[in-house]
Amino acid sequence: MIIGLTYDLRQEYLDAGYGLEETAEFDKPDTIEGIETALQNLGHETRRIGNIKSLVGRLAAGERWDLVFNICEGMFGLGREAQVPALLDAYEIPYTFSGPLILALALDKGLTKRVLRSFGIPTPDFAVVATPADIAAVDLPLPLFVKPVAEGTGKGIDARSKINSRKQLQEVCAALLKKFRQPVLVEAYLPGREFTVGITGSGDDARAIGVMEVMLNAEAEANAYSYINKEQYEERVQYALAPKKEAAACVDVALRAWRGLDCLDGGRVDVKMDRDGVVNFIEVNPLAGLNPIHSDLPILCRLQNISYQELIGRILDSAARRLPR
Numbered sequence: 001m002i003i004g005l006t007y008d009l010r011q012e013y014l015d016a017g018y019g020l021e022e023t024a025e026f027d028k029p030d031t032i033e034g035i036e037t038a039l040q041n042l043g044h045e046t047r048r049i050g051n052i053k054s055l056v057g058r059l060a061a062g063e064r065w066d067l068v069f070n071i072c073e074g075m076f077g078l079g080r081e082a083q084v085p086a087l088l089d090a091y092e093i094p095y096t097f098s099g100p101l102i103l104a105l106a107l108d109k110g111l112t113k114r115v116l117r118s119f120g121i122p123t124p125d126f127a128v129v130a131t132p133a134d135i136a137a138v139d140l141p142l143p144l145f146v147k148p149v150a151e152g153t154g155k156g157i158d159a160r161s162k163i164n165s166r167k168q169l170q171e172v173c174a175a176l177l178k179k180f181r182q183p184v185l186v187e188a189y190l191p192g193r194e195f196t197v198g199i200t201g202s203g204d205d206a207r208a209i210g211v212m213e214v215m216l217n218a219e220a221e222a223n224a225y226s227y228i229n230k231e232q233y234e235e236r237v238q239y240a241l242a243p244k245k246e247a248a249a250c251v252d253v254a255l256r257a258w259r260g261l262d263c264l265d266g267g268r269v270d271v272k273m274d275r276d277g278v279v280n281f282i283e284v285n286p287l288a289g290l291n292p293i294h295s296d297l298p299i300l301c302r303l304q305n306i307s308y309q310e311l312i313g314r315i316l317d318s319a320a321r322r323l324p325r
Contacts, residue, residue, distance in 0.1 A: 003065060004058075007070075012051070042312070055087060110183065124188040135169060158228065195246070210303065210306075216236065233294070290311075
């Protein structure tokens with residue numbers, strides 16, 4: 001196949017004046033090189049396309065591909081991850097990973113939790129703060145945890161994200177509303193162990209490829225798997241495969257969430273235990289990071305002795321099932 005690659009190259013946005021945290025979800029050259037090499041080793045031709053604006057130009061010029069391997073996160077709007085898939089749908093070009101409906105829903109953590117609760121999947125009690133006036137109406141017992149409703153890679157999360165007083169809730173929510181210009185998710189704080197579940201495949205064919213526990217070192221920023229902890233994970237975080245009993249409980253919640261949302265091809269589901277050890281859904285990552293070295297899903301694969309090329313191959317095989325016959 002001829003496979004196009006769509007992606008947001010971080011350096012391009014930094015050169016345009018955007019900051020490090022603003023561009024945290026975007027990719028470095030070694031991510032693109034890793035995916036491209038894996039696809040070529042699997043016998044395919046690749047064409048680098050780039051971001052959505054590059055894609056628009058290439059489509060307008062008449063260029064087409066058998067499939068697009070899409071990892072574009074997008075820059076603007078709460079539906080930014082859905083923009084490239086929606087454009088490819090309009091041109092009837094197949095692509096990897098979930099479509100615009102799921103990517104738009106999954107980016108909104110509050111709406112995702114509402115949908116998954118309808119499937120009976122446990123998730124912490126929560127409220128969504130859209131304006132400063134909404135903060136006083138939050139009727140949840142302390143401690144709480146707050147974060148932007150539509151960000152990833154730990155953006156907007158730091159030691160202050162764990163809320164221990166109403167005054168702190170007011171201050172932190174107000175700061176997040178101003179900085180990120182989007183609603184804030186407020187949810188009951190879970191004090192238990194934290195895990196991420198790697199998944200490949202779609203629907204009944206979806207399988208968990210492993211469960212990784214995320215443990216903060218003494219040097220880590222407290223209270224959360226935050227932006228700075230993710231950026232400096234080698235010094236601040238330890239990863240380990242979950243024990244069998246805990247892994248089974250995590251997989252149950254993760255696969256129910258993945259299949260309930262109809263996510264496709266591959267990604268991650270983050271879960272955490274409450275004080276009683278019950279596994280709760282935290283968020284789904286249907287467009288998970290794929291840096292061969294630093295992203296959580298490839299780290300998990302290494303712990304499971306799954307090569308990066310095998311991971312890309314599984315994702316591609318899943319997407320290829322949707323190709324026209």
